[in-house]
Amino acid sequence: MIFVDDREPEKVFRMLEEAGVEYEIRRLEVGDFLVVHESYEVAVERKSAEDFVNSTIDGRIFRQHYLLSSRYNLSFIFIIGSIEEVLVRREIRREAVIGALISLAVKKEKGQVVPITFENEFDSILALKYIDSKIRKGELRVFPRVKAKEDYQIAMLTAIPGIGEERAKRLLEKFGNLQRIANASLYELMRVEGIGEKYARRIYDAFRGRKIR
Structure with a gap:
């Protein structure tokens, strides 16, 4: 069963x-949707790319992350639209949100929170339906939880200027996760193939919220 917060817009x-989704309306304390079947509960928070950027800059996203992860073992943040487009249109420097995004990715609370981006709102509704079907069939583990986490870690690393997907994968192969990359020294970062002093410095500064040169 999918419960939908009664404050969601009519659209x-x-x-x-x-989409043929069966749902019930109720007031949800956390999240916009709650997928429930027997002992499984998966929360979903939906945000436009614009709101996601705003909440990252003003810090609201960290409070929402805490509420989701402290209450549910698995939650999703559905981001609808292009974050890059918002940053370009509003002339916001990417560095202004990179540090916050990476910090969000490595936060360790009780549950896992997985952000996923969608081009449009209807695709996010189809994803919600997919999650519900997997829970109903007892196949929640089939949902690519680990892959989603890896994809997000790669996305966070490639947000750093000059760090493409190949370099991001090498970093993850070397260190295992973002937390270890964040704690690595410049020397340790430079030992990764394809990461010279320039890129090591960018990675090092990004994880410490410094200006990236």
């Missing part, structure tokens, strides 16, 4: 019906 309910 969300129309899309749910169009």
Whole structure:
């Protein structure tokens, strides 16, 4: 069963019906959707790319992350639209949100929070339906939890200027996760193939919220 917060806009309910999603309306304390079946509970928070950027800059996203992860073992943040487009349009420097995004990715609370981006809102509704179907069939573990985490870690690393997907993968192969990369010294970072002093410095500064040169 999917529970939908009663404060969601009318268009969300129309899309749910169009997608053939069965749902009930209730007031949710945390998240916009709650997928429930027997002992499984998965929360979903949906945000436009614009709101995601705003909440990253003003710090609201960290409070929301805490609420989701402290209450549910698995949650998703559905980001709808292009974050890059918002940054370019508003002339916001990417560095202004990179540090916050990486910090969010490595936060360790009780549960896992997985951000996923979608081009449009209807695709996010279909993803919600997919999660519900997996829970109903007892196949929640089939959902690529580890892969989603790896994809997000790669996305966070490639947000650092000059760190493409190949360099990001090498960093993860060497250190295992973002937390260890964040704690690595400049010398340790430089030992990774393809990461010279320039890129090592960018990575080092990004994880410490410093200006990236």
